[in-house]
Amino acid sequence: MIKKIRFEHSLAAAYILAGGLWIIFSDRFLNSVISNPEVMTQIQTYKGWFYVFITGIFFFLILHKHLKKLRDAEIEIQQHRDNLHEMVVEKTRRLDKVVEELSLKNETINRQNEDLKHVLENLNNMQAQLFQAEKMASLGVLTAGIAHEINNPLNYMLGGLTGLEHYFEENKLQHENTDLFLKGIRTGIERINAIVSGLNQMSRTNTTYDENCDLHEIIGNCLMILSNELKYRVKVEENYADHAIIIPGNVGKMHQIFLNILMNASQSIGTEGEISIRTTNSGSSVITEITDTGCGIEEVDLAKITEPFYTTKDPGKGTGLGLSITYSIIKEHNGELRFNSVPGKGTTVTVELPVKKHTL
Numbered sequence: 422m423i424k425k426i427r428f429e430h431s432l433a434a435a436y437i438l439a440g441g442l443w444i445i446f447s448d449r450f451l452n453s454v455i456s457n458p459e460v461m462t463q464i465q466t467y468k469g470w471f472y473v474f475i476t477g478i479f480f481f482l483i484l485h486k487h488l489k490k491l492r493d494a495e496i497e498i499q500q501h502r503d504n505l506h507e508m509v510v511e512k513t514r515r516l517d518k519v520v521e522e523l524s525l526k527n528e529t530i531n532r533q534n535e536d537l538k539h540v541l542e543n544l545n546n547m548q549a550q551l552f553q554a555e556k557m558a559s560l561g562v563l564t565a566g567i568a569h570e571i572n573n574p575l576n577y578m579l580g581g582l583t584g585l586e587h588y589f590e591e592n593k594l595q596h597e598n599t600d601l602f603l604k605g606i607r608t609g610i611e612r613i614n615a616i617v618s619g620l621n622q623m624s625r626t627n628t629t630y631d632e633n634c635d636l637h638e639i640i641g642n643c644l645m646i647l648s649n650e651l652k653y654r655v656k657v658e659e660n661y662a663d664h665a666i667i668i669p670g671n672v673g674k675m676h677q678i679f680l681n682i683l684m685n686a687s688q689s690i691g692t693e694g695e696i697s698i699r700t701t702n703s704g705s706s707v708i709t710e711i712t713d714t715g716c717g718i719e720e721v722d723l724a725k726i727t728e729p730f731y732t733t734k735d736p737g738k739g740t741g742l743g744l745s746i747t748y749s750i751i752k753e754h755n756g757e758l759r760f761n762s763v764p765g766k767g768t769t770v771t772v773e774l775p776v777k778k779h780t781l
């Protein structure tokens with residue numbers, strides 16, 4: 422490969438060549454025209470100066486030309502460098518802006534994602550509650566229908582019994598035994614009557630929240646419905662306030678509150694135990710405390726038990742909807758629901774409901 426000859430090499434070569442030729446030819450020429458050695462020495466000195474002068478100009482012109490080119494190139498490079506720097510700064514600024522916009526968009530998307538998650542969760546909860554409400558409504562219609570159907574024959578029975586009692590009295594047919602039988606029949610009929618009217622109250626489908634709710638009557642109805650579940654196993658102690666407590670609300674839904682809480686209390690008790698119910702009127706609100714001697718609630722579960730579908734019970738025994746619905750109903754009544762539990766010892770569920778009519 423032929424190497425490109427550098428400028429400084431060719432310059433040096435040209436200088437040496439020109440110098441050599443100058444010395445040879447100028448000396449020959451001078452030798453041919455000058456014979457005096459003194460003059461010759463003088464002329465040789467001038468010749469040397471002349472050569473230095475000419476080559477000096479020559480080098481100046483060449484170096485000037487090349488250095489100018491170099492300086493121009495340097496200026497151009499500096500300009501490019503400045504431009505490049507500006508471009509980099511501008512590009513970085515734009516990039517920063519884009520990154521900022523992107524992170525803002527990301528934040529918005531994340532927020533929207535969270536919102537969507539909440540909406541989905543709420544929808545699921547609503548769906549579950551709607552499902553349960555629908556079931557309760559159907560159950561209410563069924564119960565109301567049955568209660569109505571039982572009511573008619575019950576009235577015949579009551580009429581017949583009253584007639585019989587009069588007949589026995591008028592004809593002086595009373596006997597120790599017949600009195601006992603008649604009393605037994607009356608007690609039975611009265612009990613059926615109480616159950617039917619309790620069921621009727623429970624299955625009321627009113628949607629208003631300003632009915633007069635008799636708290637003790639409602640709890641009594643719930644206990645009656647649960648009597649089969651409770652008897653022989655759970656002792657129920659009722660420590661009610663000494664006066665009737667009437668609060669505004671929805672009678673049917675109020676039954677649902679206490680039925681769910683009492684059902685949980687009963688289910689928490691194994692072979693035997695106790696449920697005590699205490700009602701107090703604080704003036705602005707009514708407090709109902711339902712304490713059981715059941716299994717209690719573990720700390721980790723406590724925060725989640727009002728969530729829909731949260732259950733610690735075996736499949737088929739619990740749906741996990743009872744307390745979530747109870748909580749919603751209590752909130753609809755502007756009330757509070759609290760739990761106090763010692764695992765292995767028992768639980769106290771406190772329901773606080775306002776005495777005054779609330780606005781929804």
Ligand SMILES: Nc1ncnc2c1ncn2[C@@H]1O[C@H](COP(=O)(O)OP(=O)(O)O)[C@@H](O)[C@H]1O
Nearest residue numbers: 685686689717726732733739740741742743744
């Ligand atoms: N009185 C109680 N004693 C012990 N655990 C309870 C009591 N009340 C509620 N719980 C706990 O709360 C959970 C949720 O109750 P709930 O919403 O009524 O659903 P479910 O009764 O169908 O399980 C129950 O599974 C249970 O673990």
Ligand SMILES: [Mg+2]
Nearest residue numbers: 681685743744
């Ligand atoms: Mg339950």
